[in-house]
Amino acid sequence: MSLETLSPAIEPDHYRAVMRHFPTGVAAICSTDPVTGKPCGLIVGTFQALSMEPALVTFSVTRTSTSWPKISRSGSFSVSLLADGQQGVCKALSGKAEDKFAAIGWEESPRGNPRIDGSLGWIDCTVHQELDGGDHVLVVASVQEMRAADGEPLVFHGGRLGGFRESTAA
Template identity: 70%
Template sequence: MSTHPGTTVTPTHFRSVMRHLPTGVAAICSADPRTAEPCGLIVGTFASLSLDPAWVTFNVARTSTSWPRIAGSGRFSVSLLADGQQAVCAALSGKGADKFRSLDWEMSAYGTPRIRGSLGWIDCLLLRELDGGDHLLIIAEAQEMTAADRGDPLVFHGGRLGGLRGPQPAV
């Protein structure tokens, strides 16, 4: 609950309104600096922050057990998930040690896992973690990036994952 007097915005109310805003889905992945095992998480808040310098941003829950492993390496890859990669989202959103067991991925030149079949990949260097209430606001520098030739993004909207176009009519 907000600490500002007179507010009527509860976490439940906030979520019920914000679910009307569609967001892209991105996988944030790194190699655990202690074990070299891949680790990752899913965010729906990934965005460009600055063109010059080339900075990106996203939010991660303070309760995340994956983020400290990713942050400890100081670098990570961002895989911009494509429509049809709902299973990737489910695997990286779950709890457990081996989230990558069922995923199709490859190691980037920076030593960070990239999810194959994604629409784009951005290799990043962690710059800052800022206070964002119950989340951390992450700022990172994009060091290398590439995009697929085509495809639609995986989108989270109204509590559901899907593509921009929704179900397609039979041809």
């Protein structure tokens, strides 16, 4: 069965209007371009745990991304879980600048992938599988190493970036 037959035609604007009601965390997917040796990265709001045994994570990236092919070719990347206040990092890595890392603090992970300073955690991964996801590629990755820090997450909701507020309702 092809992806086109899985659901009826839904207007993209209507799809976006409904889905924007679901908040997501914001993650930076970063690697080193194997051709240039320079850091490359992108932002996803679709990052999630997939399996504990084996340790797998997943996210999707648009097929029009110019950064994903570089990351995919490298075979490995680091996921930085962005913290509240890192909107500037999100904007820089979402942009089209030649050097997205010019104004971002980062260091190499133990496996040599760029990880963003001040993030809530980082996860070094290797690409396990890339699957057809319509106008996106669904990436499944094997977790190689990870660390966490304290703080509040950067959240994307309703077209806006911000922090998480705990509900006062019981």
